[in-house]
Amino acid sequence: MKLKKQKALRKLGGYILIYLAVAAIVCFFMFPIFWELLTSFKSAKEVVSTSPSFIFRPTLASWSYLSEINIFHNFKNTLIVASCSTIIATLFGALAAYAIIRSSFKGRKLMVFEILTLRMVPPVAFVVPIFILWSKLNLINTYQGLILMYTAFNLPFSIWLMIGYFKSVPTQIGEAAMIDGCSHSGVFWRIVLPIAKPGLAAVAVFCMMFSWNEFMFATLLTRLETATLTVETARRIMIRTYINWSGLAGISIFTISVPLIFAIIIQKQLVKGISMGAVK
Amino acid sequence: MFSRSTNISVMEKNWHVYFLLPALLIITAVSIFPFLFSVYLSFQQYNPVRITQPSKFVGLGNFVTILKDPIVWNSLRTTLSFVVFAVSIEFIFGFAIALLFNKEIPGKNIIRGILLIPMVLTPVIVGLIWKYLLNDTFGVINIFSKRLEINFAWYNSVGTALITMVLIDVWQWTPFIFLILLSGLVSLPMDVYESAKIDGASSWGLFYYLTLPLMKRVILIAIILRSVDAIRIFDKIWVLTRGGPSRATEVLSILIFKEGFLYFNLGYAAALSFFFLAIVVVLSFLFIRIAKFEV
Numbered sequence: 001m002k003l004k005k006q007k008a009l010r011k012l013g014g015y016i017l018i019y020l021a022v023a024a025i026v027c028f029f030m031f032p033i034f035w036e037l038l039t040s041f042k043s044a045k046e047v048v049s050t051s052p053s054f055i056f057r058p059t060l061a062s063w064s065y066l067s068e069i070n071i072f073h074n075f076k077n078t079l080i081v082a083s084c085s086t087i088i089a090t091l092f093g094a095l096a097a098y099a100i101i102r103s104s105f106k107g108r109k110l111m112v113f114e115i116l117t118l119r120m121v122p123p124v125a126f127v128v129p130i131f132i133l134w135s136k137l138n139l140i141n142t143y144q145g146l147i148l149m150y151t152a153f154n155l156p157f158s159i160w161l162m163i164g165y166f167k168s169v170p171t172q173i174g175e176a177a178m179i180d181g182c183s184h185s186g187v188f189w190r191i192v193l194p195i196a197k198p199g200l201a202a203v204a205v206f207c208m209m210f211s212w213n214e215f216m217f218a219t220l221l222t223r224l225e226t227a228t229l230t231v232e233t234a235r236r237i238m239i240r241t242y243i244n245w246s247g248l249a250g251i252s253i254f255t256i257s258v259p260l261i262f263a264i265i266i267q268k269q270l271v272k273g274i275s276m277g278a279v280k
Numbered sequence: 281m282f283s284r285s286t287n288i289s290v291m292e293k294n295w296h297v298y299f300l301l302p303a304l305l306i307i308t309a310v311s312i313f314p315f316l317f318s319v320y321l322s323f324q325q326y327n328p329v330r331i332t333q334p335s336k337f338v339g340l341g342n343f344v345t346i347l348k349d350p351i352v353w354n355s356l357r358t359t360l361s362f363v364v365f366a367v368s369i370e371f372i373f374g375f376a377i378a379l380l381f382n383k384e385i386p387g388k389n390i391i392r393g394i395l396l397i398p399m400v401l402t403p404v405i406v407g408l409i410w411k412y413l414l415n416d417t418f419g420v421i422n423i424f425s426k427r428l429e430i431n432f433a434w435y436n437s438v439g440t441a442l443i444t445m446v447l448i449d450v451w452q453w454t455p456f457i458f459l460i461l462l463s464g465l466v467s468l469p470m471d472v473y474e475s476a477k478i479d480g481a482s483s484w485g486l487f488y489y490l491t492l493p494l495m496k497r498v499i500l501i502a503i504i505l506r507s508v509d510a511i512r513i514f515d516k517i518w519v520l521t522r523g524g525p526s527r528a529t530e531v532l533s534i535l536i537f538k539e540g541f542l543y544f545n546l547g548y549a550a551a552l553s554f555f556f557l558a559i560v561v562v563l564s565f566l567f568i569r570i571a572k573f574e575v
Contacts, residue, residue: 021380026391029398029451035420036409048418092303099299111300118311120564122512124533125553128540129314129321152310155303184295213402215515216533220541230404230515237408237519245412252405263400267393270400271459 033256040249047246062250071232071251078228080143081218082211085150090204092151093158094196098188100159101166102174112163118156123216131220141223149217154207161206165199166192202269209259229255322551329544342551351527352535352552356559359531362442363510366449367503373450374457374502379487381458382465392462395455403452407519410448411435435521441528445517449510457502464498465491497571504567511560532556 039047041058066072100108130149139145173195174187182190193200215230222231233251237243263270322342326335346352377395381388398406413421414434425432435444468491476486492499514533517523523530523538530538536556540549 018380018383018385022385022391025377025380026394029395029455032406032409032413032451033397033401035413039412050418050423052418052420052423088306092306095299096303099296103296105296111304115307117564118307120508120560122533122556122560124512124514124536125318125557126311126314127537128546128550128553129317130310131540132321132546133314133317148306148310152306155307159303183292185299188299209400213400213404215402215404215518216537230402233402233408234404234515234519237411238522245418248408248412252408256401256405259400259402260397263396264393267396270396271392271463 036249036252039246040253042246042249044244044246047249062246065244065247066250066254069247071229071254074227074229074232075254077143077222077226078212078230081146081150081226081228082208084143084147085154085211086204086207088147088151089154089158089207090200093155093203094162094193094200095188096155097159097162097166098192101163102171102184115156115159119160123153127216127220130217134221140221141226143226146218146221146226146228149221150207150211150214153214154210157210158203158207161203162196162199165196165202169195198269201266202272205262205266205269209262212259318550318553321547322554324547325545326547326550327544328546335547338547342548343555345548346551346555351530352555354527355530355532355535358442358527358529359511362446362449362513362529362531363507365443365446366453366510367506369446369450370454370457370506371499371503374454375461375499377454377458378461378465381462392459395458397455398452399455401452403515404519406448406452407516410444410451410516411520414444435529436525438525438528441521441524445513445520445524445529448516448520449513452516453506453510457506460502460505461495461498464495464502468494500567500571504564504571507567508560508564511563532559 038054040062041060042056043059043061046052046056047062100112134140134145134149137145139148169192173191177187177191178184213230214228215234218228219231219234222228227235229251233248233255236248236251323337323339324335325338325342328334381392385391413419415422416434416436419434422432422434433440435441472490472494473486476490481489512533513531514537517529517531517534518537521529523534532552533556536549536552539545539552
């Protein structure tokens with residue numbers, strides 16, 4: 001009797017420990033964002049006070065600051081660049097991935113290897129030549145320039161993911177359709193692509209997030225008119241004199257809201273995409 | 281009729297070319313061609329700001345300078361230390377969380393969704409948030425740690441700046457390793473564990489002799505993927521310290537960026553980026569060798 005009670009108590013203790021651990025982990029990862037969210041509702045004085053607190057009187061000062069500096073201009077820029085490069089990269093990537101999987105040709109393996117290595121290359125390696133080339137081609141401070149850049153970076157990833165996805169689509173459907181007289185591109189557009197919608201969605205989300213969060217190329221290839229959110233934010237942190245932490249809090253929550261919303265909506269696909277990419 | 285069917289068959293025969301063309305064109309134009317241009321650049325001393333002789337052919341001169349430059353070696357050391365520390369801590373931490381989540385926990389999926397969040401955040405914003413949190417005067421975490429009698433200089437001192445960067449990276453990317461390892465743990469065969477338990481194996485024994493070996497491949501992939509990403513770190517460090525107090529956090533990406541766009545030594549920067557590329561290639565080969573050997 002006593003032994004049973006002891007065992008039950010130990011189990012309870014175990015459960016409590018696990019819950020505590022999980023709670024601690026969640027707190028650890030969520031605290032910075034939570035605090036920044038809190039900060040965005042504080043007044044400028046409270047933001048830089050030496051005794052910060054959880055309890056305060058909320059104000060919308062930092063949020064009205066957003067419209068003062070016309071952050072929506074940057075938001076629009078980021079949106080345009082990110083969505084265009086996402087659409088193009090997803091589409092072209094799916095096309096290329098399908099061709100790689102469903103046909104055999106000389107140099108196919110080399111191509112796959114090339115695409116894989118491109119993903120491994122650090123972007124810094126391209127920064128110098130791209131900057132010079134883009135300047136000469138008058139692509140600086142244009143939407144096209146940045147879109148082209150992001151599309152090129154999203155493509156290897158898109159192709160890689162779509163290859164993995166297409167592999168799981170059975171060939172019988174396509175073959176049956178082709179016997180009935182359907183062309184390769186017919187099979188692609190009318191049969192395979194609709195089936196692959198979840199995969200396309202996952203790729204699109206990944207590309208969108210990457211393009212939204214990118215900084216290094218954006219800062220080099222844009223100027224005032226086309227500056228993206230990341231560039232504008234970084235510019236405001238780099239000011240050597242007075243950093244407007246209150247305003248920055250509003251800007252940060254505003255900026256991360258988009259990838260955050262995407263992440264929450266497409267949770268399952270994100271997890272799948274990451275683990276699939278790993279477990280191959 | 282005859283010519284029409286010929287046209288169709290030609291397009292059909294080479295359908296894969298048409299499918300591949302758009303992607304290949306873009307990749308070649310934006311990756312391959314600039315890459316070759318970069319090779320050409322690295323043999324020059326090209327500084328567009330210099331009015332007299334902006335470009336001068338120096339052959340391997342840039343590379344010689346690189347190999348002799350202590351700043352470059354410092355940068356390399358910094359980068360590698362960062363990657364090693366960050367990935368190791370992320371691995372241990374991530375594995376621990378994965379093991380924890382392998383058990384039955386209510387709300388597992390919701391919490392897993394929450395843990396996704398740090399990974400999807402804009403690195404510039406992550407840098408901003410942590411710059412604020414760790415600020416000397418009004419940073420919450422700093423004030424809290426001072427109350428606990430811990431006087432840590434975070435990103436302001438040469439000794440602690442890199443560790444601070446590691447911490448921030450651990451905060452953002454542990455969930456990545458956690459997710460990969462969890463997906464591996466979930467797919468482990470249960471029967472091996474059952475029979476081992478019947479034979480009286482301890483939890484530690486189960487972990488060390490069963491879990492670890494079975495997970496080798498997944499572990500390696502997680503570490504490789506994370507390392508390849510960690511070595512390119514730029515945004516967070518740029519926003520926090522721009523290379524840190526006295527180059528303490530000047531990783532290779534930052535050094536290349538500075539040389540190219542602060543000092544405008546574009547030829548030298550191009551050569552540096554090759555140096556960087558070479559290191560990444562060597563490391564990747566090493567990794568793949570180890571992976572093939574172990575698995």
